Amino acid sequence: MATLKDVAELAGVSVKTVSNVVNGYSFVKPENERKVREALAATGYKPNVGARNLRRGRTGFIALMVPELSIPYFGELAGGVITAAHTHDWSVLIEQTQGMRDPEVATLASLGPHMVDGAIISPEALLTDDLTHNPTGVPMVLLGEHALDVPIDHVGIDNVQAARIAVRHLISMGRNRIAVIGQNPDRGTATQRLAGYHDALNEVGLTCPPEYVAPAVRYHHRDGAEAMARLLALPEAPDAVFCFNDMLAHGAVRAAAERGYHVPQDIAVVGFDNTEHSKYSLPSLTTIAPDKAALAKAAVNLIHERSNGDSSPVQDVQIPFTLEVRESTTG
Amino acid sequence: MATLKDVAELAGVSVKTVSNVVNGYSFVKPENERKVREALAATGYKPNVGARNLRRGRTGFIALMVPELSIPYFGELAGGVITAAHTHDWSVLIEQTQGMRDPEVATLASLGPHMVDGAIISPEALLTDDLTHNPTGVPMVLLGEHALDVPIDHVGIDNVQAARIAVRHLISMGRNRIAVIGQNPDRGTATQRLAGYHDALNEVGLTCPPEYVAPAVRYHHRDGAEAMARLLALPEAPDAVFCFNDMLAHGAVRAAAERGYHVPQDIAVVGFDNTEHSKYSLPSLTTIAPDKAALAKAAVNLIHERSNGDSSPVQDVQIPFTLEVRESTTG
DNA sequence: CGGCGTATTTACAACGTTGTACCAACGATG
DNA sequence: CATCGTTGGTACAACGTTGTAAATACGCCG
Incomplete structure (x- = not known):
């Protein structure tokens, strides 16, 4: 004291x-x-950090808003953000929204300009309106979500291209009854990934019935399992599934196994996110692997530049990704 | 503004x-x-939160110190802490230490009394000395680790009893060559879980060779896989393994499968932590399931009481747990 | 030795908020 | 009518820090 x-x-x-x-x-x-x-x-x-910051006009914190930290992807992302933030002497304040709009809006509102120097947000259900007049008064960066038409910096990967590559991979292994799991009109990323899926099919003149586009409200194991169950119950079941995240994929793999289907022999599965577990699951999961460290770093750097007065035009940073080919598509 | x-x-x-x-x-x-x-x-x-807090003498933040958010257990835990913190109008600042002593000490030192109102820490490599004179000057709660002999509140589960129950379960299914993965003299929890293992064996007069106690430095998939590989290479391989966390277990399961062993028929596996994924893996994983929400809540409540001037004797809160029996031990 | 430029230190205000103490107005009471 | 209590409002200081500007000390030159 x-x-x-x-x-x-x-x-x-x-x-x-x-x-x-x-x-x-x-x-x-x-x-x-x-x-x-x-x-x-x-x-x-x-x-006394508080007094110092009061005087200096900065807080030394940035906020990270995610749906749930218990989702491995966001846990890994948060870890990267914390690491990146430290290079700018920032500590990270994490808020959860459960992917619901009300908590998202409330969280943004609570982030006074005096609470944090910037905010990295991973919107799930936010509408364009919620962001048009920056509700935080502080530099913001949007993660993943790109569909919102707002003048806010964005960092993410090319979802359309990534999905295209994932589906091409399935096609290249000779599959032609390719389904997707995760369709959700409220999620911009889902829409983009679906577009990539259709692109890839069109490229080779393949057509798949609309029932092959399985919706998912949340993106947890359970949702993937339920969707897979419905797909396998179709008169003509798919022989490959592209899931919009790894949890959906793991749930789907399990649902398939429970019904006696072998992955990848009977049905190949591709995921998205490359969470740690996917390397060790049985079978290990082929998945789109965004460079999460680069993602976190880019987001933090954007906040840093903006908070130092950079007022250049809104940026849209594309982060590289790879397709990690594993057992779930190599039988 | x-x-x-x-x-x-x-x-x-x-x-x-x-x-x-x-x-x-x-x-x-x-x-x-x-x-x-x-x-x-x-x-x-x-x-202006900073100014208000300067005046009021509190900060509105608590810190959570964990090894890595990318480890699902800590991701889930952090989520619970954030939720619990909100009930006391606290936001949560998260710091990572990679489970290494230097970052742990450094983080504690950086947590000025003016930075946070309290700290929940999950020590991995801290020594007793590092904590004897509270380096933060702010209420602290220790998670998980109980072996440190310091006058600081602690919240955790009864590791000895939990391990005992896990191993009893393996014994009850007729296994008698039971190994453990995760021994590590630097981790208090490992020592306790190992004690529970020995207890359970002794109860039924079972003896297992010392090679059945497989060490692990970190507790990641890879470490579990490597340990399992060594166990299976023994002249007489075990027919059951108790792993000190779920990641070790998943890694072990995979290593067994790669060598043609079936889980649980050839070798049964039990984990510890009950991370989300363990319910959906193939096979799903039998594991000790601590009530993580209760853990988080208890920790936050302790901080809250202490920061309101409660100076009752040091508390050691025991959180309930269950054994979730799943496919990895039911063949 | 007076004066001047540089090195070192200081007093003071300010950041935005809230607690304390005090002031003003009012109607009610004796 | 003087006093008092209640209600409503204000001025001021303080939380601990740092920027500004002014003050002091030092060394050197003429």
């Missing part, structure tokens, strides 16, 4: 001199510097 | 009156309250 004042009294100098020593400013007489440093050590002084 | 002063000028009242309205204090003439509310709306006033 020692303050600059306490240290100053002990060292016999002014408060400002101590402040100068602490901040490495200006010229301080060696003699005094020594005394101040001793006093600092003796009192165990720690700067 | 509107401040109380701006609002006050617009409404034609004093700054303090606006403050009173904002905080619902005292008696304000309806007439004035109306004017103030109008001015508040007109200016879009948002309180």
Whole structure:
């Protein structure tokens, strides 16, 4: 609880001199510097971050808004953001929204300009209107979601292209009854991935029935399992499925196995996100692997530039990705 | 950026009156309250949290220190902490340590008393010395780790008993060559779980060779896979393995499968933590399931009580757990 | 030795908020 | 009518820090 004042009294100098020593400013007489440093050590002084930031006009925090940290993809992403934030001396405040609009709006509203220096948000259900006049008053970056037509920086991967590559891969292994799991008109990424799916089919003149486009409200294992169950119950079941995230895919794989289908022999599965587990599952999962570290870094860097007054046009940063081919498509 | 002063000028009242309205204090003439509310709306006033906290002497944040958010267990835990924190109007600041001592010590040191109102820490490599004189000056709660002999509140499960139950379960299915994966003298929880393992064996007069105690430095899939590979290469391979977390278990299952072993027929596997994925893996994983929501809630509540001046003796809160029996032990 | 430029230090204000103490107006009471 | 209590409102200081500008000390030149 020692303050600059306490240290100053002990060292016999002014408060400002101590402040100068602490901040490495200006010229301080060696003699005094020594005394101040001793006093600092003796009192165990720690700067009051709140007061400092009040004075400096920054907070030292950035916010990260995600649906749920318990979703591996967001856990991994958050880890990357924290790491990247540290390079700019930022700590990360994490808020969860369960992917629902009300909490998303509420969270944005609570992020006063005085609470954080910036916000990285992963919108799930936000509407364009919710973002048109920046509700936080602070630099923002949108992750993943690209469909919102708002003048806010965005970082993500080319979803259309990624989906195209995933489906091409299925086609190249000779599959021609290719389904998708995860259609959801409320999710911009879903719409884009679906477009990529159709592109890839069209490229080779393949057509698949509309029942092959399986919707999913949430993107959890359970949803993938349920969707797969419905697909396999079709008169003509698909021989490959492209899932819009890895959890859907793992759920789908399990549902298939429960019904006696072998992956990939009977039905091949591709996921999206490349979460840690997908490398070790049985079968291991072929999946689109975005460079999550690069994603986090780019987002944090954008916030950093903006908060330093950069007012260049809105940016849309594309992050590289790869297709990780694993057992679920190599039989 | 509107401040109380701006609002006050617009409404034609004093700054303090606006403050009173904002905080619902005292008696304000309806007439004035109306004017103030109008001015508040007109200016879009948002309180400056930093200034408020400087004045009030609290920060509105608590810190959560974990090894890595990308580890599903910690992702799930963090989600629970955030949820619990919200019930006390706290936001959560998350720091990662990679489970290494230096970052752990550094993080604790950086948590000034003015940065957060409390800290929930999940120590991995911290030594008793690092915690003897509370380095944060703020209420702390230790998670999971119980072996550190320090006067700090602790929340966790009864690791010895949990391990005992897990191993008893393996014994009850007729296995008698039972190994463990995850031994690590630097981890208190590992030591406790190992004790429970030995307890369970002793109860039925079973003895297992020391090679059946497989060490693991980190607790990732890879470590589990490597340990399992070594176990299966023994002259007499085990017919069951108790892994000290789910990731080790999943890695072990995969390693077994790669060598043609069937789980659970040839070798049964039990995990620890019950991460989301374990319900959907192939085979689904039998595991010890701590009540993570309760864990998070208890930790946050402890911080809350302590920060309200509660100075009762150090507490050790035991959180309930169950054994979730799934396919990896039911053949 | 007076004066001047540079090195070092300091007092003061300010960041935006809230607690304290005080002031004003009012009606009610003796 | 003087006093008092209640209700409503305000001025001021303070939280701990740092920027600004002004003050002091130092060394050197003429």
